[in-house]
Amino acid sequence: MKIAALVQNVEFKQRIEEKMRKTNIFIDFIKNDEPLIPQIMDAEIIINSFNKIDRNLIDSCPKLKLVQQSGIGVDGIDIDYCTEKDIYVANVPLANAISVAEHTFLLMLYLCKNIKLDPLQSVSSTGRFVRREPDKIGFELQGKNLLIIGLGVTGIEVAKRAKAFGMKVTAITKHPFTKTVGGDKKYFVDYLYGIDKLVDVLPKADIVSIHTPLNQETENMIGKKELDLMKKSAYLVNVARAPIVSREALLGSLVNKNIAGAAFDVFWEEPADTDDPLLKLENFVLTPHLAGWTYEAIDSITDIMFMNFERILRGQIPMTMVNKG
Incomplete structure (x- = not known):
């Protein structure tokens, strides 16, 4: 064979x-x-x-x-x-659910702590980080509202870690009724809803993390309408598939500072074109699809x-x- x-x-x-x-x-x-x-x-x-x-x-x-x-x-x-x-x-x-969940928190912390590492300016010749004055102060994950879109195996691993950080966890999943047996605490979430409640919970989230598969139902699930509902201080994390988010809507939202930033481990074309306008933005972070490796x-x-x-x-x-x- x-x-x-x-x-x-x-x-x-x-x-x-x-x-x-x-x-x-x-x-x-x-x-x-x-x-x-x-x-x-x-x-x-x-x-x-x-x-x-x-x-x-x-x-x-x-x-x-x-x-x-x-x-x-x-x-x-x-x-x-x-x-x-x-x-x-x-x-x-x-x-690779645990690996992806851990990478999700790497991206969350990178965004929330306002880490900006310029290899030419932030690291000295001795390899030590050079202190710089941040343009804005970071914030803690403790007490923040995390919205998980897609409560499958990886989403549950993310929720588990979020509770360890002291976060409040809301999850959106396709069939919430299949996950309520034994109580929502079994899945490390405080609130569990179906996709019909997405527009209701987005305005409350400090961080939105995507863990749903890409299909006809989820393609462009996060578009201009959804991004406009998010807080200006909120962050979007995507370790699932890039087309779940509208590319044009995300670019506009980041350029206009309608959300604070986004971190992706996936892109619409891989490897990503270094001239892509998203990669020119300071409030967009991309890792090269390595979360599960x-x-x-x-x-x-x-x-x-x-x-x-x-x-x-x-x-x-x-x-x-x-x-x-």
Whole structure:
């Protein structure tokens, strides 16, 4: 069985190779400097990181049985077409939740503490930080209102950490009634609502953190109307998918200081164009889609993937299949 890995992260490749040596499973890593289709056309399994798995690619792989996403988000895969072609699609829904939640707080603290590190001005030749007078004073997370959009596994991990910081936590989720058994405290939130209450809770939030998947329902969920409802002192954090937020609306809101700032680990095109106007703004922070990439997360991701590979070899359904029907 040929398994083709569309993987770029060096540590991830190394962990896959280590795991591969302990099994009877062999994996080919795609060479980025060569045409893609000839390298994957006879693959039965594709490991995908950030590539688009569209109809053209799927039709080019007639033996394909499984598309294994290396993260939780499968918005780049044409799942309906895979299902039509009897191809399984699987993700790793639990593996990097803690890593992403921790990164969320890195971004929150960066914004709230007004950290601005200019490598030419803020660090001396000895490697020590140079004291500067801030243009505004930062604030504590203690007592602040955090609005979590999307109370899945990662959202719950964020809520758990927010309570440790002494924050007041409100969550918006698609099916709130499925999470009320045993009380909302089970999910580390003070208030839990459906998406219909988003416009009601946005004006109360000091920080809005996005943890919902990207789909037809959530694309441009945060637009001009929603950003205008936020406090001028509020911050927006997005470690999910960039298109959940309207690009044009965010740029306008940041330029006009309608919100205090935003921090993203995702962008509309990756890697981001350094000339993009958002990247020119002092109140916008971008990290290069690395929230879920830690050694611990990579270990968990690899274990789940190999479990699914072994199930395919035995003619079984992947444990983390996302196909419907």
